[in-house]
Amino acid sequence: MQCPHFDAGECRSCPLMGVPYPRQLADKQAGVRALLDPVLGTRAPDGTDLWLEPVASAESAFRNKAKMVVTGTAAHPRLGILDPRQHPRHHDGTGVDLRDCGLYEPALAAAFPPLAEAITAAGLTPYDVGSRTGELKHVIVTVSPEGGLMVRFVLRSTEQLPALRRALPGLLEALPRAEVVTANVLPEHQALLEGEEEIHLAGEQTLAMRLNGIPLHLRPQGFFQTNTAVASALYAEASAWLDTTDAESAWDLYCGVGGFGFQLAEVRHGSGPRPAGAPRTVWGLETAADAVAAARATARELGVEDRVRFAVGDATDPAHRPEGLPDAVVVNPPRRGLGPGLADWLEGSGVPHVLYSSCNATTLAKDLARMPGYAPVRARLLDMFPQTGHYEVLVQLGRRP
Incomplete structure (x- = not known):
């Protein structure tokens, strides 16, 4: 992709403009692996490469x-x-x-x-x-x-x-x-x-953002991933990965409007231990009250509010987490990462499965270094932001025996 505004020096929002897209993708993958391989290693439990092929985006016309x-x-x-x-x-x-x-x-x-x-x-x-x-x-x-x-x-x-x-x-x-x-x-x-x-x-109070069949409700000041196609792939990937486990319950920390939570609310692939359509209970936590209200609206619309619930609170504050533990936790923190408190809690929790979605491999590496009790199962880079150095990374972790 080439841009006349970039060429004229009028806009520098896309610093990789003009770099061939395959090179952009390869450089992002190499940069992320340089940060995470020393922590995760390079091999999956079956001996294959831990890293799946990156998920590419359209080079243009992708911003929503x-x-x-x-x-x-x-x-x-x-x-x-x-x-x-x-x-x-x-x-x-x-x-x-x-x-x-x-x-x-x-x-x-x-x-x-x-x-x-x-x-x-x-x-x-x-x-x-x-x-x-x-x-x-x-x-x-x-x-x-x-x-x-x-x-x-x-x-x-x-x-x-x-x-x-x-x-x-x-x-x-x-x-x-x-x-x-x-x-x-x-x-x-x-x-x-x-x-x-x-x-x-x-008009309406919210805009329905339907991803993978789920009507996520976006409020005016709410956050939503700006690349719809890659966001859909991210949520679908998390669902497919968790479906390889026997998890019957999940916590969605930093849940936003429920992008991950609703995808995990039932088994969508029957290739794992549980059959397709098997329900999961999901509990989501988010600091933004508007996002929680939107997530609750989706739960009502889908008729799952009895087992897919959301609360307003800080994921780093132990007082905001319910009693008991789920079978799986998905975290999608801001760029600062989980921080020592939440990473250490996960390490000592005994939760069997963790899905970590990150937009910053530097803080991701720091968090994972504090969680040696988890072994990497698979990892993937998803190019949410072509023409820039930004990305999303999804990592699946399983509790070590």
Whole structure:
């Protein structure tokens, strides 16, 4: 993939732009193995290579979310980023229009022109970083696997909210797949994407992100993996790996909206000790109350709320974990990893099976070094972020005899 904005120095969000994709993938695999092989070794229990082949992504048109800085004028808005060629402290607010960015899914790219027209129709004044004037800071758009859109306008205040409401009918006519429309209020002059206040304007309260048959409900300020196809592969892989065990219960720590938890809620492959369709009990824990509310909505929709439950809490705090132990634990922590407390708890817990999904092999290696009681079963790199050095790694661990 090649990008004119990268070539012109206008955007540096994709540092690997222009590097042949097979080389990107091979370099990521080599870098991750350099960090993890000294901890995990290189062989699976059956003597084969511990590492499966990497899961590749499409090189372009894979991002399901666009976080666009709005610059220019209400009559001629630019959706993209602030010009990175200027010094942050002396930035005049000039923006680079990235509506033609090749990373976005086609439905996102198709939404940008109607959004620009709505900004003009509402007379929304783009926020000027240099003078700290104007109202509209960002437009954030997410597309579901089925083409539904969540549209969020990030405003400095509610001053132009009435004008935005008046422009909504035209926007909804131009974007009939806009299923959730909100305004977010970010009054501070800070390098933040969004504020705490979210105002519902039209449509549903959540966007259904259906992955592998599971309708995950995304709320406006919720987190979701930005590469739908690779996220689907990640959750399916975790399910297939756990299905090789006899696990009847699982904890999903850092559960978010339940991406892993719902995939593990039943045996999906009958090649292991338990038959396909056999149920599991799942308990998920997440600090974000909105994400837990969304996960509970999915459980109700699927009719499994009696055995798939979610709670608000900190996975690193022992007080937030229930009594007893599951047969398996899946963890998907932020970049900082589990940390000594949770890693040491897992090591001493006696839980038979662990699935660890990580976006940072450095902290993953540190955590695994604290868990010598677990032997690696298999590992895989999934390229969630082509054109960058980022990735996701999934590791299956089993308790040593």
